Amino acid sequence: MIDDRAEKLSAHEVAVWLRRHPNFLGQFPDLALSLVVPKEDGKTASLSSYQLEILRDKNRDLTRRLNELGMNAQDNERLTQHLQTLSLALLRARLPADIVQTLAACLKEDFAGECVRIISFTAVPGMLGDWFSHIPAEDPRLQPFADCLANGEPICGRLNPEKLPVLFGDDRTHTQSIALIPVTDVGLIAVGSADPHRFYPGMGTLFLRWIGELFQTALIQSRR
Incomplete structure (x- = not known):
């Protein structure tokens, strides 16, 4: 006796077969037009409309990412220009006091630092002000900073x-977020910042590290 029962395929098997034959609907355009795809709100749409909506979503996502990349590129270019300005200013400074004051001024003016504090391991003749400490x-x-300095x-x-307290004394106005740069053998x-979102864990620290290296190199050169 011949078994003439039709073989039944599961939905999963159909999906697997279609993934292996992506051009199948191109051979049967009438089938592509008749398929409907459920949407989140319960309504249905044609396959072509559904695909178009997916492409639009992807396009919006790509546009958003491109805009973010563009903004990041502009920010990096601006930071690079400020870093060049700082480099030239530190090269022109001759005395350690001039270097410390130049760094503080650039951080406030060019890098929009609301509150700058510098701690030096060695005395710097001529340095005064509550923003500087020896x-x-x-x-x-300095024990709380041991790991950072290490x-x-x-x-x-x-x-x-x-x-x-070591950095800002009794002033807590600008301690909602902080960028701290350890400078080896220097301080x-x-x-x-008063803005809790100005500096945040996970943000890039490459430019901060460069600032510390520039400051360290300038002081070493001035003391020779």
């Missing part, structure tokens, strides 16, 4: 409370 590297007050990596975001640079 604290030897072995001073116990790895040399900048930190962005909110700092632990024990770090704040610490801190830029504070």
